[in-house]
Amino acid sequence: MIIKTKKYKLETGTYIKLGLRNVFKEQWWVILIALAIAAGYFWIASWWWISMAILAYVLYLLFWVIQFAGVTQMEQNKVMFEKLAYEIDSRQVLMKVNPKQGMPINWDMIKQAYVDKDAYVLIMSKAQFIHLPYRIFNTDNEKKFMETILRRKGLIKASEK
Numbered sequence: 001m002i003i004k005t006k007k008y009k010l011e012t013g014t015y016i017k018l019g020l021r022n023v024f025k026e027q028w029w030v031i032l033i034a035l036a037i038a039a040g041y042f043w044i045a046s047w048w049w050i051s052m053a054i055l056a057y058v059l060y061l062l063f064w065v066i067q068f069a070g071v072t073q074m075e076q077n078k079v080m081f082e083k084l085a086y087e088i089d090s091r092q093v094l095m096k097v098n099p100k101q102g103m104p105i106n107w108d109m110i111k112q113a114y115v116d117k118d119a120y121v122l123i124m125s126k127a128q129f130i131h132l133p134y135r136i137f138n139t140d141n142e143k144k145f146m147e148t149i150l151r152r153k154g155l156i157k158a159s160e161k
Helices: 012-026 030-042 047-073 075-081 140-152
Strands: 083-088 092-098 101-106 112-115 119-123 129-133
Touching: 012 047, 012 075, 012 129, 030 047, 047 075, 112 140, 119 140
Parallel strands: none
Antiparallel strands: 083 092, 092 101, 112 119, 119 129
């Protein structure tokens, strides 16, 4: 069976939000560095430790926001933000710009996936992912088949949903 979705355009705001979410999931430990810097207050009592820890963490957050916002402006990434249709089967996810042009993504390129409240998110790297909202699927059976594929590939657990 092949799932053929409706055309969908990934909004830049959604891309930035999901990208930041992915980075913070992977790099949660950075907050521990900021806390370690702030703990310098107990060594030499000065508010500089805390203020510099906060500044360092804010700069870290700003760095990632700028990275993801920059990706949305680059010419070579414009395809990511066009209307795309997807054909999904057990071999690959085919991203189609039009009926004759598309890009196949093999399942082994997808490192992890999760089921969000309104979409499936397939993660390939920190900045590369496929956002598949439920509304682009034509039937509930297609959504169930999508979940079955994700479970068989070991990308989600049976308890997720």
